[in-house]
Amino acid sequence: MPLLRLPASRPGRLAVPSAPGTTRPGFDRRSFLGLSAAGAAALTLAACAGPSTASGTAPASAEALDYTGVKPASTISMWSSHPGGSQEVEQKIIDQFNASQSAITVSLVTAGANYEEVAQRFQTALAGGGLPGLVILSDVWWFRYFINDSIIPLDAVLDAVGMETDDFRPTFFADYQYDGAQWAIPYARSTPMFYYNKEHWATAGLPDRSPATWEEFGEWAPRLKAADTGVLNAFQYPAISGYAGWTFQNNAWGQGGSYSDGWDITIDEKPVVDALEWMRQGVNVEKWAGITSNDQATDIASGAVSATVSSTGSLVGILDTASFDVGVGFMPGGPTATEPVCPSGGAGLGIPQGITPEEQVAAATFLKFLTSPENAVAFSAATGYIPTRTSADVTGLVSAAPQIQTAIDQIEVVRTQDYARAFLPGGDKAVADGVGRVLTQDEDPQEVLTEVRGQLEDIYTTDVEPLLS
Structure with missing residues (x-):
């Protein structure tokens, strides 16, 4: 199937998971969005602050940047959270x-344990100095840097150093495009995949x-639950705070719904409600599904559950830990659509x-140098993230772990993430909190998603639309 393209009326694209597998600290949306430059340093002592979107100049124009005759500085740093346990390969x-x-x-700087902690430190540096040369940006963070004029459009500087970009995987590369410019380069990129225990499958x-x-x-699922496998659950949903806003798009898309259509919020329409109701039934009524209290990749690798969905960035760790044959497959579809229903994720x-x-x-x-085809393969071999270059030789990767081929093949049916999650500051958390209320507190999906729609619309009209205008 050809790669998905956005309609012309929807400028830019964005995809990818707060890094799936990380845990997001809670934060107050108003203080997060209302943070001024003067108050940034004080707020860094609080939980996950992030950059301001309440004030600032218009984002820089790609045409305004000219690097003619500019010589490179002698020293820079790269700020990373080492996604997928990548510190060793990054340093190498x-x-x-x-x-x-x-x-x-x-120099390599550990700027935080996850993307959110990196964002907090970056915010402090924006106000007080000490900025890095490169900073890692998750899928739900880069757009707020764009609207706050904190990062540069890369087109001119990439031309200045002769960096070819034609062989980046199109869906990954286009995720960081908006307003006719490139704002980040894909790095630790992933999709969710369906992981299952082949021994449990055979027993059932x-x-x-x-x-x-x-x-x-x-x-x-009832056959898995009835089989004598000793599992906690037939299926384990990811932690609400780390994955729910990312992977629930898959369920919504399969039902024919979406969180949003461009900037129009549609998360409380019937297909999305039906998707969440189906999930609620599995957890609270039929009771074959649960929600991890720690990490679903650990749960599947230990044999505690029969199946889960997790990032391709978890693949290497799961294969190394599991004592059984691990099966992987594309993300399931739904009654309306079976493809493309898989979001991409990760960081640039x-x-x-x-x-x-x-x-x-x-x-x-x-x-x-860092994103060359050879280094893309090295990074993938160490972490399980998908090589970002189509010219990368993946023969060795697939030979060592044939499951990686499934992750690479699924790229062909990846769908661009909904604006409501990827472009709205705090949108991911609002969605995840709503899903959590339904699955853990057994609340009514329609009522909850209608509340979430109001929250998302308020974020857009108050904190995004004025800056885009």
């Missing part, structure tokens, strides 16, 4: 870059494959607006 790539030339020295007499639809799995790398042109050129020079 940096060491190789530093040894390959003498003009630029790059199920075919050795993932379900084509969630309805099909609903027919399989951006360059701050508030550093010197010399530092920006140095950052772009290293970015070119």
